[in-house]
Amino acid sequence: MKILVIHQVPYRKISYHLGIDHDRHDVTYVGRPVSLRQIPGDLRCSRIPLAEHDDLVAGVTARVQPSDGYEKVLSLSEFGILEAVHIRRHLGLPGPSPARVELVRDKVRMKEALAGSGIRHPRFVEAPPACGPLPWSGKTVLKPRSGASSEGVMVLETAREALSAYRKLPDPGSYQLEEHIEGDILHIDGLMQDGRFLELAASRYVNKPVEFAGGLPLGSHQIPLTQAQRDLAREVSFALGVEEGCVHLEAFHTADDELVFLEVANRVGGAGVVTAHERYSGVHLPSHEIAVRLGLERPPSAEPSGRYHGWLAFPGHHLPAGTAEVTLPEGLADHPCVDRLYVLPPDRPLPGHITYQEWECPVFIEASHTDAEELGRFLRACANGITVVSGTRVPAELGSAA
Incomplete structure (x- = not known):
């Protein structure tokens, strides 16, 4: 099998060789130079370096083509699974749709998808009203719609404070507000x-x-x-x-x-x-x-x-x-x-x-x-x-x- 691996997570965290027989399969890793240097030197594989500031999708699609014969695209990073959708489409390979992947990347879309399921989740708003309060008044979480490691997350004591902080953000559309849950x-x-x-x-x-x-x-x-x-x-x-x-x-x-x-x-x-x-x-x-x-x-x-x-x-x-x-x-x-x-x-x-x-x-x-x-x-x-x-x-x- 010819496999294209979008390599972003540190190699020692994934240990790709434990899941893929590199002597049996034709494996190519594409990633930033610092990521490619983590791959063991004696591992049978090809490496495609991206420029340090390349957009991931643009950088990969400029370097691989449908005629290369890849059969699978593998991405295990939070910051690569949606990008892999577009790379598969470029290569003519099947896979999940962008809308499907957004349900596990976008914190607004995932809670919207739970509507009617009976699963309790915090009350939230994608964008607050231009004027007027939130549907709750107490402690409120302001956080990016996508991301990991709680980067950019703020916990405010009141909904009013959270609204004020939201309106001061340079890119408020990439954030959401939700009620704080104790526990x-x-x-x-x-x-x-x-x-x-x-x-x-x-x-x-x-x-x-x-x-x-x-x-x-x-x-x-x-x-x-x-x-x-x-x-x-x-x-x-x-x-x-x-x-x-x-x-x-x-x-x-x-x-x-x-x-x-x-x-x-x-x-x-x-x-x-x-x-x-x-x-x-x-x-x-x-x-x-x-x-x-x-x-x-x-x-x-x-x-x-x-x-x-x-x-x-x-x-x-x-x-x-x-x-x-x-x-x-x-x-x-x-x-x-x-x-x-x-x-x-x-x-x-x-x-x-x-x-x-x-x-x-x-x-x-x-x-x-x-x-x-x-x-x-x-x-x-x-x-x-x-x-x-x-x-x-x-x-x-x-x-x-x-």
């Missing part, structure tokens, strides 16, 4: 094929994604999967027409035990989700998703650990430029819950952007326990007990960690 946030991660889940696991966040953007650590730990969580994942996927690939769904869990849909993506979750799921279930989600999307045999699974797994990431983008000065609780590296502990080397600068990558964060912990609640308590203690500050300043031209 913990869960993420439910799975893999679908032919409209049914092959894999599914639930996790509870430690802190909230929007707080990571503001400078607090973020983590999550797996919890026992309930029937209500299974039903929510199945019903949302059905309502949005998701039939294959990974699903990363977020939902509020309120004090009265209600699940309220937040948003969903048709891709694998970021941060420590892949590693946690693989250790918990034995299934490496990216390679299994690749097999499903390409119609290949799924790779073998490992033995489940018999433990609940989680992760905790500390941000550095909010700190002044410099290196990280990290203070860890004594004995943390040898704690029985800790599977791996990453600390940014003292000669590496703090990241200048929001990142959950373990090799870029000042501190990143992978942890596990046989009891989900004990694991949660441990990660929350780490979130409160570890400090990260900016140390010696480094020249701006050194950039962020690679």
